[in-house]
Amino acid sequence: MRLTDDKRQNTLPVNEEEALFEPNWLLPEVAASKISFPTERDFAARAFLMVGARRCASGEPELRREP
Structure with a gap:
């Protein structure tokens, strides 16, 4: 799957329910x-655990933690 517009x-x-x-954007954890x-x-x-593991394996910094 790919975004058509960034x-x-x-x-x-x-519908009414969707309205x-x-x-509510929160930190993943x-x-x-x-x-x-x-x-x-x-x-x-x-998903949070998998993303953290992949970032660690690739040498990227850890995911941000809530204070």
């Missing part, structure tokens, strides 16, 4: 604990 664009909600959604659906919460937690 700029974030505002989109209009498709209630408000993004905090975000996983705030997700309400267990499957998505587990996915986010595993």
Whole structure:
């Protein structure tokens, strides 16, 4: 999968439920604990661990931690 445009664009909600959604940008290690659906919460937690492991293996600096 590839982005067709690297700029974030505002989109209009498709339905009433979507209109209630408000993004809440958090640090990755905090975000996983705030997700309400267990499957998505587990996915986010595993993704955070995988990204950290790949960064470590490639010599990149660790992910930022919340103070």
